[in-house]
Amino acid sequence: MIHNVRRLLFAPPYLYPFPTDMPASPLDILALAAHRDDVEQTCGGTLLKMAQLGHRTGILDLTQGEMGTRGNAKDRAREAEDAAKILCTSWRQALDIPDGRVENTWENRLKVVRVLRQQRPRVVILPYWKGRHPDHYTASVLGYEACFLAGLAKLDVGVDLNVAAGDSPAIVIPNVERASPSPRAGRPQDIRQDAGATGLLPHRPFKIIYATLYYDVRPTFVVDITEQFEARFQALMAYKSQFSDQEAGKGIFPARDEIRSRIESMARFYGMLGGITYAEPFIQKEVGLVEDLTLIPVKSI
């Protein structure tokens, strides 16, 4: 106990949760991806775990999934809302960037900048910058550059709070159950609302990490999702238009079993890297910073 108090008193500045000259942030973590159901596959367990730790989490889907072989954008919007509830996500929205044509243009960057300035996340999860689907790797660069631009004081992106005003309003999930209230719950929400009224204040996330599950690359770190694995699988299964049709065509259980087997094997593989059961993999570009050598996890030998 005393040890922990000392830590709080003497911790170096880089451990403070937020710079003191920034308004409060309504989202602790924002995951950005190209398509609805990408986040569920690459970092859904982590998002749920963070929500269970008391953090406010959000998902920004760049497209509305209209190019998917099965279903349509409307179906996927409803399914995405269901999945968001399972993952205890506080906020979810889809931009109107065309599916199959995510491009790193100035206009698209500004669309993401507006979301970042409104939702003000401390941590942003992006797709990895290599991959099979061009939308995925382009979303990574687009997301990164938007994070950079969002912090430029002289960049004015207007006051409009509605990012995509069409048929995909931001989903606000009302009764998410979390293990404990967010540690930042006491921060004045009105500051942000003022910010909204007078224009979107600059904001730059403290941390950007990359979800690498779609790509065979060695992660910097993994997150233990053993407790969240089942819920995360349910979140993926919420995309019924994707998986039920498929089941209908090929016999319902084998297809679902095959999907589950693959997802489980991936999670186990990364879990084994970390000496645990199920995990999701991430890369960060920065070096790590360790405060106490005896607390570094993962057995060496």
Next chain:
Amino acid sequence: MIHNVRRLLFAPPYLYPFPTDMPASPLDILALAAHRDDVEQTCGGTLLKMAQLGHRTGILDLTQGEMGTRGNAKDRAREAEDAAKILCTSWRQALDIPDGRVENTWENRLKVVRVLRQQRPRVVILPYWKGRHPDHYTASVLGYEACFLAGLAKLDVGVDLNVAAGDSPAIVIPNVERASPSPRAGRPQDIRQDAGATGLLPHRPFKIIYATLYYDVRPTFVVDITEQFEARFQALMAYKSQFSDQEAGKGIFPARDEIRSRIESMARFYGMLGGITYAEPFIQKEVGLVEDLTLIPVKSI
């Protein structure tokens, strides 16, 4: 607070400080290096910081430094003791492996195994496995293989507690001041003594990390030594036979200033990587394991 309590109650097994089926470990951290004054240069600040956090730290020098251009083994033994005190190290010893001829033989491995089984460290710091000095990179492989062997239950290495019985007995530094008693202080020391009486029980360190300051390689993480930088420099200066002769020959201040400038620049360079002032760099082979994304340090952007 509640958050922290929850962590202790629910944390997954890999976060427990020690496997419950192992006897208590008298050292939390052991740094191994080829020559006296290597540890002072590569991870002295980190060792001091760990001691200040309440951990018991130790240093194992493989050789006695008899091939150094200046001074002799006796001088260096006295200086090493002085440096160990400055770094608040609880234990230091030099093996009798010939300086300039550190070889990864079975006999040398067993010498290190005996130390590991006696001192039972949770964390071992080794030199990086590449470098300019053959003793350094060979010490890295030798140290790693000894860590592996030390855990083999069927490997019997006898009961002798004195590693190198000659003129370099283990230094026991009596009155090291630490900020707080070790969190493991209450563990029964007699268990280890029994172990000694009945033979050295197997032991495998939980974590092996590599100090990379001697080599230009990107570290996995750095440790903030801003508060420890001055003491670490004093620990290096304790090797008077190395640095005073030099000063005498070339004018005392310039030489000392040049050394200090280089050491400071290295520490600052690695500090900048971590967004802090002074740091020491390390590599770990394992992937990381992150419990809470919002607590990852080092700003991304």
Next chain:
Amino acid sequence: MIHNVRRLLFAPPYLYPFPTDMPASPLDILALAAHRDDVEQTCGGTLLKMAQLGHRTGILDLTQGEMGTRGNAKDRAREAEDAAKILCTSWRQALDIPDGRVENTWENRLKVVRVLRQQRPRVVILPYWKGRHPDHYTASVLGYEACFLAGLAKLDVGVDLNVAAGDSPAIVIPNVERASPSPRAGRPQDIRQDAGATGLLPHRPFKIIYATLYYDVRPTFVVDITEQFEARFQALMAYKSQFSDQEAGKGIFPARDEIRSRIESMARFYGMLGGITYAEPFIQKEVGLVEDLTLIPVKSI
């Protein structure tokens, strides 16, 4: 048969199975590893598949496993024989190199050279050259250098056909069932026997590949073991002294289930890389050589 004739008539020279100035080789493939049960874990499915294709396969264990926590060398010898039968291996032997002390000495290299000259494999599977266990990575270098030495015409290693004459004679598995006779069945066995009578003739394997399952590295290629996965798991379970004791201690089903889950996840992970179900990963140092672009497997996109 017709298939093979066509190959001999039209294939370019580098595809000829064997240099014409070498005697026939009784083994098509030899897997070398440090410990009994290593081969079962890293390439057992591949060995079985090759036997089912009609090839003669063999296993050389460098040590007799006397340092294993559970069981003893005698138990393991019997278990290794059982596992070899399950994998349809034609030949298996253990050298007398001490467990935990595999060293790349001249003597050890010669022991392996003798085996290579007797068994004359076309393909040798070695452990990967990095790893957690020093015996594994040392076995890789030792095996490679023995392959090189085995081909030196002027290196005389005597005529003794018994490699380790003690209590581990070569296991000859009598009634292995294979899908078809080896395509090399017609080659004159007596040539080799003459070679044995007059000294061991030089031999250099055509191909050396590295089994990487113990290490997280991207493989050059994988081998589909979907059909062999169950038998390979049974081969591993044949090491009852390793796995039954463990089961006894911790409840029999969970432990076995956990082992199976891990092995299955690894196999699935590498299977997914190749677009199949279960696979084992390998690295080759050489570049590939492709005869027909339309026959390259594994979908790109």
Next chain:
Amino acid sequence: MIHNVRRLLFAPPYLYPFPTDMPASPLDILALAAHRDDVEQTCGGTLLKMAQLGHRTGILDLTQGEMGTRGNAKDRAREAEDAAKILCTSWRQALDIPDGRVENTWENRLKVVRVLRQQRPRVVILPYWKGRHPDHYTASVLGYEACFLAGLAKLDVGVDLNVAAGDSPAIVIPNVERASPSPRAGRPQDIRQDAGATGLLPHRPFKIIYATLYYDVRPTFVVDITEQFEARFQALMAYKSQFSDQEAGKGIFPARDEIRSRIESMARFYGMLGGITYAEPFIQKEVGLVEDLTLIPVKSI
């Protein structure tokens, strides 16, 4: 023949030449490059070899070469046709993307998508994604993303069969001699024509590989072009406007000799990597998949 029947009966699913739900593909292999004469330099020998194996091959040049220092687009069109005949190519076309300004725009991607859906190649050869000429590396990304888009069922790119309707109609080379009829010769061509009549059906190539000869990178594999080397050199020499002017200026033989020496040395260098005489180098992103270890070519030692 028997060989092929066995393959179809027993081969695992990933070895089937084509997904059964796709119409027949008129091209087996399509090589895409930025400029006329690029393909001749990087993979001309491989294209010829594939044609000699009975495959239908094609070349898509993105530009018409109007920025080349010597000659003009009209000359180069005629020369490209000559080169295509030498390489026994079944189809060749040049798009109207400006030379020196190959950009990865939506419009350019669609131009390539139309070609892919018309020609429906199983294998696509792209330039490597790094290089000296911006057109080369941009063509690589543009080609990859077009391959991805071409497979999206909901992407409609119209019915127009003429890609670039201007002065560069698709070259149809009438009397190409091939060693044997294409194994797919019996497939109903009318299926494709129907597809053309009702719109271009989605198509995704099974395999994408990258020709790396322009860049000093270690290839994944090489293709033996010893038998094709002379014809490939003639195909390059067909670009008389490029090489004759140069010869005129500097004395005809030295220049031609110098070009030949360089091309021969490159081919030999990659040949030596594969243990053969002349070769062309390629990279694939996927891991390999090996069915029989004893058939892996290229000697290890």
Next chain:
Amino acid sequence: MIHNVRRLLFAPPYLYPFPTDMPASPLDILALAAHRDDVEQTCGGTLLKMAQLGHRTGILDLTQGEMGTRGNAKDRAREAEDAAKILCTSWRQALDIPDGRVENTWENRLKVVRVLRQQRPRVVILPYWKGRHPDHYTASVLGYEACFLAGLAKLDVGVDLNVAAGDSPAIVIPNVERASPSPRAGRPQDIRQDAGATGLLPHRPFKIIYATLYYDVRPTFVVDITEQFEARFQALMAYKSQFSDQEAGKGIFPARDEIRSRIESMARFYGMLGGITYAEPFIQKEVGLVEDLTLIPVKSI
């Protein structure tokens, strides 16, 4: 002079300063960067050193810095002129590309092509192709592709000598003191002026190198700037609107000292890599070419 004559007589062809069919180049070295003050931070010492060796150096800033948190474009233009004088730069200009929005468009490439054809540098220094600020890494690709395009004989970019005709005319620094006149001083300036009058002749720089100080990557080589370090720091301090405001806000000396400490540590770190005191790091893509092994600098051991 004598030295130069000898070089022309005996040097191998690749050492010739310029292709003989190109007009004289008024700039020996041009550094291109996204923002005013970038060059000062990454390669200012090198530019000054080159000027002191007698070379004509220039700086092209792509933007006018209007997005900087402090100051405005006009202030920065004046400060950039001051810094250019301190670095003895012969020419400096800022394009009108928007700050924070450097994009690799055709238009932007042509803007840079015009500068390259006017200034005709032998060496171009670009930012490294990875980095934190999107403007930096995009400037790297934009600059590279412009260097390529500038050499295309058939690309006509007009005759206008004024690149950005607005409020940022090219700075011509009148009385730069250099240690000696440029070795190319005798070349006819009028040739270039003629070129201007009749259109901008094609030009391709002989050498492109990348300044890597903003990114933690191992350099190919470093340049010793021990003698230039102070002046380079003064050049950076010439940006008063950047650094004075900051000082005003936080107490003047600590801020300036902190900046100096960081810059000094970086310079020292790279200096240590080269065995010298202060250095700036660079990458070149090409392999090196060494004429005399005994003249290779930097001690190995």
Next chain:
Amino acid sequence: MIHNVRRLLFAPPYLYPFPTDMPASPLDILALAAHRDDVEQTCGGTLLKMAQLGHRTGILDLTQGEMGTRGNAKDRAREAEDAAKILCTSWRQALDIPDGRVENTWENRLKVVRVLRQQRPRVVILPYWKGRHPDHYTASVLGYEACFLAGLAKLDVGVDLNVAAGDSPAIVIPNVERASPSPRAGRPQDIRQDAGATGLLPHRPFKIIYATLYYDVRPTFVVDITEQFEARFQALMAYKSQFSDQEAGKGIFPARDEIRSRIESMARFYGMLGGITYAEPFIQKEVGLVEDLTLIPVKSI
């Protein structure tokens, strides 16, 4: 001339040819390799070029080649002498380390240390540290560690000037023609002789580089050997016992032609990397240090 004076007056310390506290060095460059004829293949052209520049060059063969398939140690000694003359080498010697069994033992290291202290080279060329032949890569590590040990002041290796006293005395090539006398010709040879009389003084080479031609790795730099290519090929052909037998067996011209073709293609390949005709490739571990950007060779674009 004037240029050179300026260099000596103003050049930074690291460019001085030799530390002032070291005795004169009789060899400028020493190439070390495992077998006679290795040096001829990997860096023979460079050695000849250095001799033609006026440097004293030497070759140390670790073994006497008794395991070669053809010829014997006596033949190879005579051939090595012939080759050394062709390469204008001043000194050549073979140690008595067994062929096929080059091991990095203390004894072998001391054998090399004695040579280094006698011959005192400024530059040492070692084989690359990876390769096909174990003798090659072991020679690399052995040579590096000997270079390190040779500089340890307290390491006494006796006064014996004859390294291998048996049937392979040092070859002293009397009448080597060099373009000019060595620039170090005026240094007092007697200093070295005194050193010999009183024991071998410590010596550490300034530069260690690695000849990489045997391994497919990208070099740090190449050396232009266009003028030396023919002589280097003759030096290799001096090993008649290697190449004549082969010719006898297979018809004399084709074999020789094939060898020449391979060697020429390798030399051309590396030449093309450097923009020249023939070259040999090398790696250095250190970063480069460039004095004048306008003198960096090898065109970028």
